[in-house]
Amino acid sequence: PDAHWSHSQSPRILESENSLDLLDIMGNLSYDDSNMTSLDYDAAPCHNQYCPLFQRVAPTFLAVTCTAATLGTGALLVALAKWPHAWGWPQSRALVAQLAVGMGLFAALLPPVAVGIRQGWWLGTGLCRLTYLLWHWSLFTQGLLVGSSSCSTAWCRWDPRSRRLAVAVWVGALLLATPAALASGTVAAPEMSCIRRSVDILSPAYLLHLALCLCLFLLLPVVLLVATLAMPRLRVGWEAGVGASWLFFGLWVPYGVGLAVDFLLHAQLLQPTCGTFEHFDYVLGLSEGLGVLHCCLGPAALLAARLC
Numbered sequence: 001p002d003a004h005w006s007h008s009q010s011p012r013i014l015e016s017e018n019s020l021d022l023l024d025i026m027g028n029l030s031y032d033d034s035n036m037t038s039l040d041y042d043a044a045p046c047h048n049q050y051c052p053l054f055q056r057v058a059p060t061f062l063a064v065t066c067t068a069a070t071l072g073t074g075a076l077l078v079a080l081a082k083w084p085h086a087w088g089w090p091q092s093r094a095l096v097a098q099l100a101v102g103m104g105l106f107a108a109l110l111p112p113v114a115v116g117i118r119q120g121w122w123l124g125t126g127l128c129r130l131t132y133l134l135w136h137w138s139l140f141t142q143g144l145l146v147g148s149s150s151c152s153t154a155w156c157r158w159d160p161r162s163r164r165l166a167v168a169v170w171v172g173a174l175l176l177a178t179p180a181a182l183a184s185g186t187v188a189a190p191e192m193s194c195i196r197r198s199v200d201i202l203s204p205a206y207l208l209h210l211a212l213c214l215c216l217f218l219l220l221p222v223v224l225l226v227a228t229l230a231m232p233r234l235r236v237g238w239e240a241g242v243g244a245s246w247l248f249f250g251l252w253v254p255y256g257v258g259l260a261v262d263f264l265l266h267a268q269l270l271q272p273t274c275g276t277f278e279h280f281d282y283v284l285g286l287s288e289g290l291g292v293l294h295c296c297l298g299p300a301a302l303l304a305a306r307l308c
Contacts, residue, residue, distance in 0.1 A: 046274040050281035055117060061289065062114040065296050069107035072299030076100050079303060086306055091245060094162055095155040096302055098145055098169075099245065103295045106138040110292075120191035128194035133174075133181035136213075139252070140173035142294075143216045146245045150224050176216075179209035201266045210263055217256025221249035244305035251294045254287040 080087070080097055087093040109131055112123070121128060149155050154165050182205040185198030199206050262284055264270040272280075 046277050048278050048281060050285065054285060059114040059118045062110045062117075062292070065292055066107050066110040066114075068296035069103060069110075069299070072296050072303075073100050073104045073107065076299040076303055079306070083306075088156075090149045090153075090155070091302065091305060092149075092155040092157070094158045094166070095145060095149050095245075098166060099142060099302065100299065102138045102142040102145065103298050105134060106142075107295045109135050109138075110295075116194055121186060121194040122192060123194075125186045125194075128186050129181040129184050131194065132184040132196065133177050136177035136180040136209075137174050140176045140212075140216060141170055142248050142298075143220060144169045144173055146248050147220055147224055149245060151227060176212050179205050179212065183209045201263065210259060213259055214256055217249070217252045217259070221246075221253060224249075244301040247298060247301045248294050251297070252291040255284075255291045258284040258287040 076096070077100055080093055080100070084093055087096055112131065148165065148169065154162050180196075183199050183203065184194070184196055186192055186194050187198065197206055261270070261280070265272050265276065265280065
């Protein structure tokens with residue numbers, strides 16, 4: 001999937017695993033300074049220089065984000081412990097504690113990912129897949145928690161009902177994240193890399209993973225937004241500060257759109273142009289970088305919602 005391209009290749013080059021994003025920070029680096037792609041579209045060569053920039057910027061970005069997320073999540077947990085009665089529906093203490101755990105799990109994965117960019121992935125295929133499993137487990141858990149808090153009062157108190165719901169959310173999110181692990185893997189070009197997709201674009205594992213991501217990042221927020229606007233009872237939650245939890249969806253929706261376009265390009269359902277080839281990796285990478293920020297902005301938003 002990390003093939004280097006020659007001058008004779010056509011716009012079908014995007015069928016290769018060249019579209020990178022900020023979760024592909026452990027590999028799939030198919031460009032380098034000595035082998036820039038040059039395609040002849042009307043005598044104008046196409047150059048994609050995303051990977052060199054990515055390798056320079058991503059580790060620092062992830063390190064700063066991880067530090068901010070650790071401090072923010074720690075402050076949120078301290079606030080939960082010291083002021084247990086300051087949290088009410090829809091941002092109940094039980095809900096916020098689980099969101100903090102989800103964001104903490106996500107942030108804990110950033111250091112090995114950053115090291116994987118800088119030095120190559122040397123932890124093996126098994127840990128590569130485990131990293132993607134845990135990464136997506138945290139995302140699906142947070143999405144389901146925010147979704148359930150937007151349309152139910154189950155989190156108002158920690159009782160047998162809410163405990164059963166918590167088990168269902170965490171176990172269900174783990175099952176939903178499994179295709180991400182099955183579709184990921186390692187490659188050795190030019191050094192060992194851990195990539196999101198080591199299978200064909202139309203493989204069942206990747207198609208299932210893509211469908212689940214689009215449901216989480218695009219379909220779920222749209223359904224919840226329509227339901228909230230249509231039902232006055234749910235709008236009370238917005239007035240009580242549930243919008244802080246919705247920050248998760250706001251940051252990840254652009255990446256959901258990017259994933260959809262990425263699939264259409266790789267499946268050749270959209271015809272790539274020279275401009276698409278040169279710039280789409282930047283768009284996809286920036287959109288995932290925006291989503292990654294949820295682990296440091298989320299705790300701050302939840303704390304601010306309680307203070308205001």
